[in-house]
Amino acid sequence: MTLRNNIIASVCVVAALAVTAFLVQSCGIYSFTGTSIQPDVKTITINYFEYKALKVNPSLSNQITEALKDKFLRLTKLEQVDMDGDLEIIGEVTGYDVKATAITANEQAAQNRLTVNVKIAFVDRKYPENSFENKSFSAYADFDAMQQLDAVESSLCEEIVEKLCEDIFNGTVANW
Numbered sequence: 323m324t325l326r327n328n329i330i331a332s333v334c335v336v337a338a339l340a341v342t343a344f345l346v347q348s349c350g351i352y353s354f355t356g357t358s359i360q361p362d363v364k365t366i367t368i369n370y371f372e373y374k375a376l377k378v379n380p381s382l383s384n385q386i387t388e389a390l391k392d393k394f395l396r397l398t399k400l401e402q403v404d405m406d407g408d409l410e411i412i413g414e415v416t417g418y419d420v421k422a423t424a425i426t427a428n429e430q431a432a433q434n435r436l437t438v439n440v441k442i443a444f445v446d447r448k449y450p451e452n453s454f455e456n457k458s459f460s461a462y463a464d465f466d467a468m469q470q471l472d473a474v475e476s477s478l479c480e481e482i483v484e485k486l487c488e489d490i491f492n493g494t495v496a497n498w
Contacts, residue, residue: 359398359409359495363448366400367407371440375418382479383415386440389487398495410445411494416458420471423464436471436478437462440486444494457493461485 368391373383390411394400400409417439424433439460446452463478465471 359400360449363408363446364401365403365407365409366394366398367403367405367410368394369410369412372414374414374416375439377418377420379418379475379479382418382438382483385479385483386413386415386486389483390490393487393491394495397491406447408446408448409495410447411490412443412445413490414441415439416441417460422467424467432467433464434467434471435462435464436475436482438479438482438486440490442490442493459486459489459493461489 368387371383371386373379390413391402395402400407415438417437419437420434421437422433423435437460439458442457442459443455444453444457461482463481465474465478
């Protein structure tokens with residue numbers, strides 16, 4: 323094969339890939355971030371997560387709310403609005419618990435687990451069949467029992483919030 327033929331073949335392959343990518347993206351049903359948002363869905367409302375857990379973490383509701391807004395901002399083209407978005411997420415923190423997960427021979431905790439539970443209602447005003455209520459999501463992070471929760475709580479919550487937001491995102495617009 324000559325150099326000219328190699329160049330022509332390469333250009334054809336690149337053009338075919340570009341056209342395929344354009345067609346897949348322009349369908350609006352699938353994006354390269356894994357979402358399945360219809361093209362006529364333009365806005366989202368993410369409400370402040372109410373805190374209803376018995377054990378108090380005063381910043382967790384705000385952390386989850388802001389992290390979820392950021393995730394949708396980064397991974398979708400949806401405009402965030404304060405009310406009546408085409409999509410709406412209503413959430414509440416329902417659990418915030420620490421429990422021992424590993425016990426030593428002396429019957430003492432070797433490892434503890436911080437678990438956060440949230441409950442979500444998802445409203446799709448354009449396609450109501452995608453809506454759901456009271457779907458629970460849970461995430462946890464483990465830490466050494468020799469550490470005080472206060473010392474590691476901030477980093478554990480960051481890890482947990484990231485997991486929760488990923489699961490909520492996938493459960494609402496990625497149809498996983």
